[in-house]
Amino acid sequence: MRSRIVIVGGGFAGAGVARRLERLVPDADVRLVCPDDHSLYLPLLPQVAAGVLPARAATVSLSRRLRRTRLVPGRAVGVDPAARRVVVETIDGRREVLGYDRLVLAPGSVTKVVDIPGLREFGRGMKTLAEAALLGDHVLGQLELAAATTDPAERERRCRFVVVGGGYAGVETAANLQLMTASVAGRIRGLDPALVRWHVVQHAAELMPGLGTRLSEDTHRVLVGRGIRVDLGTGLTVVDDTSVTLSDGRRLETATVVWTAGVAPSPLMSHLGLPTSHGALVVGADLAVPGRPEITALGDAASVPDLVTGGDATCPPTAQHATRQAPVAAANVAASLAGRPTTPYRHHDLGLVVDLGGADAVAKPLGIGLAGLPAQVVTRGYHLWALRAPGAMARVATNWALHGVGGSSSVRLGLTTGSGGLVELEHLDDYLSAEQAGAAAGAVP
Incomplete structure (x- = not known):
């Protein structure tokens, strides 16, 4: 039976994992959950806003770069780790449930909204x-x-x-x-x-x-x-x-x-019922969740030990680390499926x-x-x-x-769309707890 691998997040971290898994585990059923058919290079957004670059210039097409990965156009709004299921809300508002043998979480970060009136x-x-x-x-x-x-x-x-x-x-x-x-x-x-x-x-x-x-x-x-x-x-x-x-x-x-x-890890991570640190999912140096080796997390939404700095330091939420964690995550997912030892992530900041x-x-x-x-x-x-x-x-x-x-x-x-506010555009309030995700998954035919 083909191994089922679900990747949440189509940024440079998630897309990088998918691209490498296509080579490392060519017979696996790999699905990438992302609301858009592109990876977004965040550092170019100010130039998009200022009209220096058109919006498309800040993106890299997923369908052009990925050959065997199936794209699921939607957002993961809940995960039931016990049943190994992901609840996806597709771009047309439907709910879909994806089962997995391995889950890779790379949903990135959102704007950190504090309690300021208005x-x-x-x-x-x-x-x-x-x-x-x-x-x-x-x-x-x-x-x-x-x-x-x-x-x-x-x-x-x-x-x-x-x-x-x-x-x-x-x-x-x-x-x-x-x-x-x-x-x-x-x-x-x-x-x-x-x-x-x-x-x-x-x-x-x-x-x-x-x-x-x-x-x-x-x-x-x-x-x-x-x-x-x-x-x-x-x-x-x-x-x-x-x-x-x-x-x-x-x-x-x-x-x-x-x-x-400031930014904060995707709200999805705090709804999994798994240990987090400041909203980021706690993982080991090999990017796997302790006690849940079938779940891997990387990028802004993961609290990854910084082995170069040492001590209790964790990798900062930058594109540089997310991009370089991708090949390690992919190699470790492939290794875990084959029963081989995993390797730790280590990178010197450039x-x-x-x-x-x-x-x-x-x-x-x-x-x-x-x-x-x-x-x-x-x-x-x-x-x-x-x-x-x-x-x-x-x-x-x-x-x-x-x-x-x-x-x-x-x-x-x-351009107009609703209020244009950050809460609406970043979907900050749409996530399910692990229990709610389990119930929602059971309700989907």
């Missing part, structure tokens, strides 16, 4: 392709509405954009979108470009602490030099449909609040890159701090290499070249 209703995220595209459309729409109104207060409110979170996602989002609005505002009749203001609100004492003090300060200088207000040591306390209130008591009138203050748009970037490859054009060369070179797919690499490089020659060609596409 955040769930009025905050916008930057974790999905839909969120990035809608945010870009929304920002352009605010500029158009500002130009059309005769109310000075409304014009000022629509021209103020607040990004909460001074980590990599928040800084890149603010930096890239600021360049877009600076270019577009000058072309809109009746709108003074000087009215457009961007704010970055960061609770920590510096931007992107993981990059080190010098590069953090370099980033701060770039943002401030562009007119972006950076509020360090400041938090968000209240959001409503017309303003935000900060921890220092200030109230900023705005129609745009982008929440990038550093971090941050694209600030234009010729500006900061990077720390192999511990070497870079800023400006040298950092931008390293940053974009790394992104192209990380895509791993010739077609995707060509699309991204071509669009970078076109943008470099022709400048911003951003245009509002008229």
